[in-house]
Ligand SMILES: Nc1ncnc2c1ncn2[C@@H]1O[C@H](COP(=O)(O)OP(=O)(O)OP(=O)(O)O)[C@@H](O)[C@H]1O
């Protein structure tokens with residue numbers, strides 16, 4: 001049975017459960033459940049604090065985990081990222097009151113408040129900056145106003161929290177984060193159960209990012225049309241009853257679908273339609 005760690009709270013937990021559900025796995029019915037078994041898929045899910053997931057996975061008791069890249073790095077645990085999941089995207093940045101810090105070097109001698117001490121201490125050391133780090137559990141944006149620190153380092157998504165606290169970002173982002181699948185460093189990369197789990201999640205990612213496009217076009221326009229819709233391998237082309245016409249079917253990135261439909265129309269393709277993909281194995 002594959003043992004998987006899933007975030008039980010916070011920004012990662014809802015989208016992680018949704019993705020696992022889309023991949024065909026049973027998920028817990030209520031938020032107090034800490035462990036469920038999905039017997040059909042031979043998987044056991046452990047609902048753990050997002051911060052603890054890398055530590056559990058590194059210990060070897062759980063095969064894989066879903067967590068944030070920033071949390072993985074912050075933990076310093078002996079675990080590695082094997083698949084990015086495309087949700088909970090954020091940057092991790094320094095911020096301070098406008099006009100107080102102009103670049104990384106100005107952090108020397110200052111106090112930086114953060115919930116991610118591991119990332120920040122590592123970043124400061126890498127840049128040879130001697131600054132103090134104070135650990136806070138959350139709401140770190142308030143630390144400056146209350147005099148605990150002159151600088152904060154925190155997750156930034158829309159920037160609303162910083163703006164509301166009257167702060168601005170300082171220097172380049174420390175890192176880009178998103179939800180990721182992790183496993184213990186050095187674990188067997190060919191474990192068939194893990195591979196099957198990853199294929200299922202990849203299927204969800206493809207279903208979320210691609211649509212199926214169908215259209216009819218004249219044989220003379222086929223090469224131009226296929227250049228617009230190359231598909232993942234190669235498009236399916238079938239003859240139509242009307243001589244001189246073919247039907248084409250290919251997967252296209254959902255974000256580009258409208259532009260591709262316009263371009264296909266311009267070269268004479270007709271009956272252009274898209275349909276959602278619900279599941280996929282590449
Ligand atoms: N606003 C956000 N947008 C995107 N990702 C976020 C956001 N806030 C936190 N994250 C991500 O969520 C993970 C942290 O999860 P965690 O549950 O510890 O904190 P949280 O989501 O802030 O929840 P809480 O603070 O309520 O406990 C990190 O990977 C972080 O990058």
Ligand SMILES: O=P(O)(O)OC[C@H]1O[C@H](OP(=O)(O)OP(=O)(O)O)[C@H](O)[C@@H]1O
Pocket residue numbers: 137138139140141154155156157158159160161162
């Ligand atoms: O750039 P934004 O879109 O504003 O998002 C970033 C904010 O979201 C998270 O906070 P959360 O609400 O989880 O509270 P916390 O600080 O207690 O973790 C994070 O710690 C930032 O404060």
Ligand SMILES: [Mg+2]
Pocket residue numbers: 138
């Ligand atoms: Mg938070």
